[in-house]
Amino acid sequence: MNVLVFxxxxxxxxxxxxxACRLCKLRTICRWSIDLEDCVLRVESESLTETDVIRLLTKAGLQCDALT
Known part of the structure; x- marks a missing residue:
């Protein structure tokens, strides 16, 4: 399981x-959550990469940068 943080x-x-409209459509996401106070997104997935999530949210007009 990959845990990706953005x-x-x-x-x-x-x-x-x-x-949510974008993330819920992906069957490869096991779980996701957003901390609104810190603007941090956490995604648990078996196969998605950081680039996949960034591309998906950018298409939705949202900013997203991987935290390492």
């Missing part, structure tokens, strides 16, 4: 909804 601009309900 700094994002997801800090409103509307942005959470936009992210």
């Amino acid at each position: 700094r994002t601009n997801i800090n409103t309900d509307e942005r959470v909804h936009r992210a």
Whole structure:
């Protein structure tokens, strides 16, 4: 299981909804969560890479950078 962590601009309900619409469509995501206070997204997946998640959220008009 890969745990991917990202700094994002997801800090409103509307942005959470936009992210959720994209993330929930991917069957390869086992679990995801957003800390609205720190704008941190955590994704658990068997096969997704950081690049996959960044590309997905960027297409939704959201900012996303991997935290290492």
